[in-house]
Amino acid sequence: MKQMDIVQFVEHSIGRWRSQRSAHHLAFRHFENVESVVDIVALSPDDSTVIDLCKSNNINPAQSVSPFRMTWEGQSDWDEKSELKGSCVLVPIPDPTVPNRGKLLRDQGYAETIAAVGDYHLTEDGTFVLLTTYDRAAAEEKIWFANPNLRFRVSLIKTSGGSGVVTASFASEIRSLSGN
Amino acid sequence: MKQMDIVQFVEHSIGRWRSQRSAHHLAFRHFENVESVVDIVALSPDDSTVIDLCKSNNINPAQSVSPFRMTWEGQSDWDEKSELKGSCVLVPIPDPTVPNRGKLLRDQGYAETIAAVGDYHLTEDGTFVLLTTYDRAAAEEKIWFANPNLRFRVSLIKTSGGSGVVTASFASEIRSLSGN
Numbered sequence: 001m002k003q004m005d006i007v008q009f010v011e012h013s014i015g016r017w018r019s020q021r022s023a024h025h026l027a028f029r030h031f032e033n034v035e036s037v038v039d040i041v042a043l044s045p046d047d048s049t050v051i052d053l054c055k056s057n058n059i060n061p062a063q064s065v066s067p068f069r070m071t072w073e074g075q076s077d078w079d080e081k082s083e084l085k086g087s088c089v090l091v092p093i094p095d096p097t098v099p100n101r102g103k104l105l106r107d108q109g110y111a112e113t114i115a116a117v118g119d120y121h122l123t124e125d126g127t128f129v130l131l132t133t134y135d136r137a138a139a140e141e142k143i144w145f146a147n148p149n150l151r152f153r154v155s156l157i158k159t160s161g162g163s164g165v166v167t168a169s170f171a172s173e174i175r176s177l178s179g180n
Numbered sequence: 181m182k183q184m185d186i187v188q189f190v191e192h193s194i195g196r197w198r199s200q201r202s203a204h205h206l207a208f209r210h211f212e213n214v215e216s217v218v219d220i221v222a223l224s225p226d227d228s229t230v231i232d233l234c235k236s237n238n239i240n241p242a243q244s245v246s247p248f249r250m251t252w253e254g255q256s257d258w259d260e261k262s263e264l265k266g267s268c269v270l271v272p273i274p275d276p277t278v279p280n281r282g283k284l285l286r287d288q289g290y291a292e293t294i295a296a297v298g299d300y301h302l303t304e305d306g307t308f309v310l311l312t313t314y315d316r317a318a319a320e321e322k323i324w325f326a327n328p329n330l331r332f333r334v335s336l337i338k339t340s341g342g343s344g345v346v347t348a349s350f351a352s353e354i355r356s357l358s359g360n
Binding site: 018022024029033035123129150154165170172174 | 198200202204206209211213215257303304305309326327330332334336345348350352354
């Protein structure tokens with residue numbers, strides 16, 4: 001795909017996606033396969049969750065662009081009894097001084113998600129790259145579109161130093177055209 | 181990783197790698213997991229296989245850079261009885277007019293490989309991208325290093341038109357430091 005900005009990237013992402021994800025737990029050479037449905041819905045910049053999230057990060061809500069909510073529900077073959085389920089709100093804050101770079105705010109949501117602020121950029125070939133640093137870990141995510149109805153996501157979970165990769169996962173996400 | 185040229189990219193790739201690969205067969209939502217050992221060995225530009233491969237593509241062998249042989253041996257969880265095994269010779273031919281772009285020649289090798297010529301380029305963030313067009317299909321491969329001992333590979337098998345992706349696969353490859 002060609003270079004796109006954050007508005008175009010979020011626009012392309014809106015919808016329902018059927019996701020096939022494989023996680024490689026590198027130390028154990030373990031494969032985990034997850035099937036899920038991911039819903040990405042645009043939010044109004046006036047949405048109270050968006051405004052609260054900006055304020056709690058000391059950011060002027062007027063700086064936010066294309067906020068959205070992501071909801072997922074899936075099942076892993078590792079522990080078939082546990083259903084993976086969650087939702088969070090994501091708010092891009094473009095850097096006014098550098099094109100195609102910025103912060104991505106994320107609220108606590110429910111389930112396993114924790115509040116976080118990541119640094120994103122979009123590469124010349126249209127890949128969205130997100131780096132998030134936590135207390136004891138770091139995450140690197142790359143998302144790109146093969147075509148408007150197929151996107152790929154590579155996620156790395158790293159040790160806090162950032163050198164060791166603990167888990168690498170890859171998702172193929174196909175747009176659900178039927179709407180269910 | 182930072183931008184690198186084809187010589188550095190091949191240099192980083194030389195060695196023995198233990199690979200965990202997941203293939204997503206998108207139409208069937210099938211997961212296939214493959215474990216394998218991949219050996220990448222530098223070849224001399226004077227190697228007769230390299231010279232023959234250049235000549236059969238009407239390319240002056242003096243244009244070749246960092247030729248190498250790749251050998252793999254693995255097992256899939258889809259058909260445990262069949263052992264995946266193969267070897268091929270790969271010869272980069274940099275484009276003299278455009279930096280970090282060129283052709284990649286591949287010989288027929290043994291096993292399932294067929295002779296092919298792909299177009300490669302290296303992106304600003306050090307990702308090696310290879311596009312290969314066959315009679316009835318096209319392949320797109322992206323390879324990048326998380327650190328010198330860990331590389332990732334995303335491969336897409338597309339219909340010949342290039343729009344539909346049939347299979348998407350992701351490999352995590354860890355350098356085998358023990359040498360066995």
